[in-house]
Amino acid sequence: MTTRPTPIADFLPIPLPDYQERPIEEMRRGALAFYDDIRTRHTVRDFSDRPVPRDIIETCIRAAGTAPNGANHQPWHFSVIGDPAMKKKIRTAAEEEERAFYAGRAGEEWIEALRPLGTDDSKPFLEIAPWLICIFGERKSASADGKFRKNYYVPESVSIAAGFLIAALHRAGLATLTHTPNPMSFLTEICHRPDHNKPYILLVTGYPAANATIPKHATEKKDLSEIATFF
Template sequence: MISEILPFWSKYWHYILITVATYVYVMWKSGKMKSDLQDYDNEMEREIPSEEAEKCASNEEEPALPKDLQHIPYKYQRPSEAEMRKKANEFFEIANARRTLRFFSSDPVPKDVIREIIRAAGTAPSGAHTEPWIFVVISDPATKTQIREIVENEEEINYRKRMGKKWTIDLQPLKTNSMKPYLTTAPYLILVFKQTYGILPNGTRKIHYYNEMSVSIACGILISAIQYAGLVTLTSTPLNCGPALRLLLGRPNNEKLALLLPVGYPAEDATVPALERKPLSDILVEID
């Protein structure tokens, strides 16, 4: 029997191998595609409101914005190409000078400047103009101390066990750790909350389409406005601190912490890691 199989195997082994390899590849590929599709579905699920969420809206037949919303002429003055080039370059220089600061001065900053910066952030586009953000500005020293305690306690656990070895190794060159003295040194802390849904005056929920993306854009404008005003900040997303900070600040359930930003002047002896940014050729694909 074996003597019959062996010549067959030795003659056709490459066909058998190709068949088995093709089978394994097809099975792997179909499983991967399924999981890719699942990821896509999950993504869509997060953004397209479910029927149940739709029912939360006060009146399904009425749009959230006024039905008879006026459409007005857009005021616009077209710049010359030379002006455009100058402005685009000026903005690049401003954006390029921005750095994440981890050493702050305690020098006071005028409150109206902070208000104006937040006004700028509030101009961000948002899904169906839902404006799903709220900015909590803290200058009260006692509240800053409480925030620092919450963040440092959680960060101590994050660094010790939640973040994992690779994450903490990747952070080593930036010299970050669980101690966050800037949370009490900086004159302001801005906590950006995203409203995952709105609450209408009659208590029913309003759907906030693409709230994550809308708030991220607002945060980008906020950070740029801070930089443009001549101040500095540190973009931070303190892991596992959201619920405690929300409760401390008396914010409602529909709000989730997106970013925590200390804002102020840099300390006189502040340093920043000498990071390089990707050149344009690495981040731009042009299809003409």
């Protein structure tokens, strides 16, 4: 079987399709508006079981899929779980790993760092929230001709896509939690993903519970002078 060569036109550049330059003052207003909005995003652990329409989640994932990535291979897969039985299975497996984590696997320094957040091995939100989104990185993936190829900058690409997704869900009016049980390889099996997929984040999303709280410690953000250097 022979493979049809990629047409040379596929490699030719095209004009930048939809960039629009804005006046400086409009740029300032836009940057400030985004900052004012995104700083109201908080990591939530108390979720409501109110349903969220699937099409909203789909649109947010489409936004994540526009993220920059290595060689435009788009090395990610989003397993979206709304089935109660599957969520229960994930919670059971995650809490098993979390019990080992808090019982000593993490080490004293890590546990001490988590203490101000008040976290423990109980993860009821994995069953309560309407949607869990498991974000996988693909070490290799199929190209247009069906052949598998190596992917590049997978952790970096997936991290950027996850950031886009979190921002999109926030813009839609939903709360999120980035849950990272350690290890989290059980998600590959539960989500029926191939071995060359690696789970990076289990993103919990939905409405916050009416009585939701967050740790005061989580509102303490570093000053610009602590996170940026201008030369």
